[in-house]
Structure formats: C-alpha cells, structure tokens
Amino acid sequence: MSKAPADCATKEDIRAEIDRLDGELIGLLASRFGYVRRMAELKASPEEAVVPARIDEVLSHVAARAGTAGLDPDLARSLWSKLIDWNIAFERKAIAERTGGN
Numbered sequence: 001m002s003k004a005p006a007d008c009a010t011k012e013d014i015r016a017e018i019d020r021l022d023g024e025l026i027g028l029l030a031s032r033f034g035y036v037r038r039m040a041e042l043k044a045s046p047e048e049a050v051v052p053a054r055i056d057e058v059l060s061h062v063a064a065r066a067g068t069a070g071l072d073p074d075l076a077r078s079l080w081s082k083l084i085d086w087n088i089a090f091e092r093k094a095i096a097e098r099t100g101g102n
C-alpha cells in the first residue's frame with residue numbers, strides 16, 4: 001500500500017514511493033507516446049512534425065496545471081519541451097521513412 005510523504009519514516013520508505021511513482025510516470029509517458037506514434041502515421045510530410053502553435057498550447061497547459069498542483073511551472077515547461085523535442089525528432093524520422101521524404 002502506498003504511503004503519503006508524511007507517513008514515510010525512513011529514506012527507504014520514501015525511495016519505495018518514488019520508485020512506484022516513477023513506474024506510473026513511465027506508463028503514462030508510454031501511453032502518451034502511443035498517440036505521438038499514431039500522429040506520425042497521419043502526418044503527410046516531415047515538415048509537419050513541428051507545430052509551433054500546438055507546442056505553445058501544450059507548454060501553457062502543463063505550466064498552468066503544474067502551478068495548480070503545486071509544482072514549479074518552469075519545471076513542467078522544461079520537461080515537456082524536452083519531451084516534445086524528442087517527439088518531433090521521432091515524427092520527422094518516422095514520416096521520412098514512410099514517405100521517402102526528408
């Protein structure tokens with residue numbers, strides 16, 4: 001059973017909770033990536049991988065939600081920027097391989 005931070009009495013307790021949450025985060029990130037993979041199948045050319053307006057929207061959303069949740073909005077922006085950069089590179093490559101473009 002999971003323990004709230006205040007109920008953790010030892011460093012081991014805390015690390016067990018961190019490991020549990022990291023596992024959940026990986027599962028969520030893998031689910032998110034499933035949609036990115038599908039998005040790459042629907043885009044017609046590698047140039048479509050970068051969608052600046054949508055990137056701004058996603059970063060604004062996560063920063064706002066982080067702030068509400070008590071997490072630093074800059075941390076959320078930084079993590080999602082990295083994630084989106086990686087997704088863009090993935091999409092570019094996947095679309096180029098499928099269409100023969102570059």
Ligand SMILES: O=C(O)C(=O)C[C@]1(C(=O)O)C=C[C@@H](O)C=C1
Binds near residue numbers: 039083087
């Ligand atoms: O919304 C898209 O078009 C996506 O491909 C998803 C996503 C993202 O990871 O959220 C990835 C790349 C785009 O430049 C913008 C957003």
